[in-house]
Amino acid sequence: MSRISLRSVDLPVPALRLGRIERYVLVQQLGALGVALGVISALVMLIDFVEISRGLGSDTDLSGLRVLGLMLLKSPAVIVQLLPFVFLFGTLSAFVGLNRRSELIAMRAAGVSAWRFVLPAAGCALVLGIVTVTVIGPLASSADGLFQRERQRISGSVMSSEAPEAVWLREGQDQRQIVIRAARQDRANARLLDVSFFIYTTDEDGRRAFSERIDAETASLSNGFWRLTNAQGARTGQRAMSYATLDLPSSLADDEAFERFARPQSTPFWSLPGQIQRITDAGFSSTAYRLRLQQLLATPLLFAAMSILAAAFSLRLMRLGDLARMAVAAVVLGFAFFFLNQFSAAMGSAEVVPPFLSAWLPPVLTALAAFTLLFYTEDG
Template sequence: MISRTSLPVPWLRLGRIERYVLVQQARSLGIALGVIAALIMLIDFVEVSRGVGSDVDLSGARILGLMLLKSPQVIIQLLPFVFLFGTLAAFVGLNRRSELIAMRAAGVSAWRFVLPAAGAALMFGAITVAALGPLAASADGLFQRERARLSGSAAGAEASPTVWIREGDDTRQMVIRAQRQDRSSARLLDVTFFIYTNDAEGMRTFSERIDADTASLSNGSWRLVNAVGAEIGQRAVRYATLDLPSSLADEEAFERFARPQSTSFWSLPAQIDRVEAAGFSSTAYRLRLQQLLATPLMFAAMSILAAAFSLRLMRLGDLARMSVAAVVLGFGFFFVNQAASAFGSAEVIPPWLAAWLPPLLTALAAFTLLFYTEDG
């Protein structure tokens, strides 16, 4: 008669195997992350010291602070390689110590320790997108602003460079160009307004140009001082002051759109709406949003790909060749990702396809190799 306590023993044994493999993977991932992060920070330290440090005299501590703001975003972008190298190192180590052979001889399917590793990568990808990514994006935005401030002060610039603003509605669009902006008094200097009208069919026609010494935004209207305006076919008219209705909030006139890499995952939907409301293309922001959503799948696919190559070592006995093949294939998918991003930014393919195609191809290749290795 079989006792009740004897039934769960095989499941406990499998659970311990899975936990053991996860611990080995986590250890290898930590080492891979440390090596890649150290290389990135070293490169960024040199780049910051030669870039910003050449424009203004900065102490070593200040350069180190700027490097710590810049590096996290780059490290997160290279996390797929952390999972590729880390998982590959973990399973190759298990294979060298004949632990994988012992597991397979005991009847343990490769899926029992490959899928938990992929699941852990999937969960870490979700944490990266939801928590680590926004922190890195904020740090990158702070680095960009600090670098612009230091470069501007080094050049002796008291005002920001040319400012472009676009606003309007279904009936009228305004493109605003200012040669300078004075943030202390919230004014645009040497400003030009290009005004377009939309007909019933949505066709946009240029109607008027207005040049002014200054323009300030307050209470839903632009106040232009010493302005000269001319409509098509009409003589120029001078105005001491001129008010133009505006749909912008007061703080938006002097706020530049943060670049997609400096925008957190949680802020991207609102940023997309703001960019489209201003009349600009939101393709780069939509592509960034879809890439962040596909990040967990990319991490999991890289883990499965590395594990699948490691499992074939038992049968082929060629450690160097298979390891190099896994690394080369990983870099190949990285270049596919870069090419897809370029096509998506150029609107050759939709942003969602450019973001999801590389991780899907990686996952399909990994599962194909794993099926062939395991089920044969």
């Protein structure tokens, strides 16, 4: 009986590394992205400097250095929002430059597929998108939140305090909701003044009913409890009772009684899940914050799609020979997808469509259009 010997065969495993061509294209793309980022950042900072000078600067005597500091707090959030155009213009500029120098023609003549240098460029945009969402974006959001607080403080210093604005809060869990109204607040002593607590309970059927009202002279929040002084409370169908001091459990943090919820754009990426949970527990709508979270998660895909779209239009220049027309078409299409993203976000904020669909539909459509154009360009 013959014996069959089996010997191991070393199968070639594709190496996950970039060749010389890919590295060269990536260097060209990163350089063009840096130039596009510099131009867009300069324009944004110039516009913000003028806006802050004419807005806050006209109401108060702000020095040039103070205006510059406020601009540096506000501009990063706007620049991050315009980063899709950085990838569109930067990638388009890089590949158009390669095409003008006939380097793309030489690569294609040597049998190099367009996918070989387009996909690494898209992968680079994807990685930069992840870095933007996880590192740069939170820093920009924190700076924007600081700018909003500084603007309110500067604007408040020149506003009349004769008619203070009433404070409204809402907190609670599924079984109990509390609506709080204060005629004014004492920030120096962290107190609410002339405050009323309207307490609602939820039955097993999900119906909410009013159960108790408590009026107090002052209310201060500390260690998860409201401390009320000179309070009077009455339950439904019962007589009113007076309290010198009364403690009510609270789900708010100590500083939330005096700070409104930050805007979705001012909330860092890592803080959004907790913020959504807090707003939901308080009984408010968290649609804008859930939409913001999904938009941030879809940002890397949007950056990669913009890069592929720009590269695909640049590749067609070799065959059509119309540089200006195709470059303008790429820019117009990029603007169209950007405004589609804004329109979809508006639909999501209005709860016309779910936040998930509103955030992911424009990047997916952009990616599909880019891949379709690239397939048509490469394979005819």
